[in-house]
Amino acid sequence: MASGIAITVEVDLITALEDQGLRRTYARSAVATRIESVSEAFTAEQLCRDLPEVGRATVYRTIRHLVDAGALCKLPILDGAPMYSIARVEHHHHTICSKCGAVGEFRHSTVERLMRSLEKEIDGEIVGHRMEIFITCNQCLSSTNGGE
Amino acid sequence: MASGIAITVEVDLITALEDQGLRRTYARSAVATRIESVSEAFTAEQLCRDLPEVGRATVYRTIRHLVDAGALCKLPILDGAPMYSIARVEHHHHTICSKCGAVGEFRHSTVERLMRSLEKEIDGEIVGHRMEIFITCNQCLSSTNGGE
DNA sequence: CTCATTATTGATACTTGATATCAATTAGGC
């Protein structure tokens, strides 16, 4: 595939579900709409709290469908429930602010090139990778500097 | 710090605990010895099963102490309990075999150099990173080829 | 060695995140 081109993907979650052959229902629309409106990374439990009119099981199921469809990313969080964020770029990595938890997305061809060059160092065949960069985001930096 | 030098660290877990000001007890020795003898990555529950003579709480507590001491790495596993492996090299990343789960450790200066170069791309201040490479290990490759 | 002090242990209960069950409901095609 092309090396430096970041492919931006549609972010219509309800369509992503329908493309999986799933029916458009009130519950799924509510979940999709909510995720699109928050714009930040979230946990399944947060979503349940935000949508008391939708059952927990359905919230969890819908999230799983969206991850399967590639429309959501699931981020493992040590010491806590995984977080989800909308997948805007085909292949990417995440920045996570250690202070506020804000999740960002980035893609850089150097990372991908590095993977290929690492192939000789590694004992086996590379089938994928994951990378997270922990940051203090600009917001948290400025709120620390500027005082309160 | 030096760029290409991998610092190999002592792997004496009970000493790592004592260095934290913790007492040498039967339970902690049993946990430490067991971890050293398995040599592979493991989950907390596995360790509990392997050591029925040590209470669950103590197994979990001892693992936490070892992680705090930097003697064990905690690897987040999507869809499952975290795995732990002995930290043999100061700063490193992991390879995880998608078939058998075997965990390896590697360090490559290019990865670390890349981090520094990424600093301009990232919105904020980098405070750390994590990276996992998913592989099919040589064992799994050969057992697939050889047929069974 | 003996005792007092303090750390440690582990059975139990609990919390949290997530999945299984299954009767009642809903969506979509005809």
Added chain:
DNA sequence: GCCTAATTGATATCAAGTATCAATAATGAG
């Protein structure tokens, strides 16, 4: 509108991990 299959969600259950706290063990002083 009617039928069928998909979906929902209350409830039960499971899994990983933590809190409690009385009983026990490790240290250190004397």
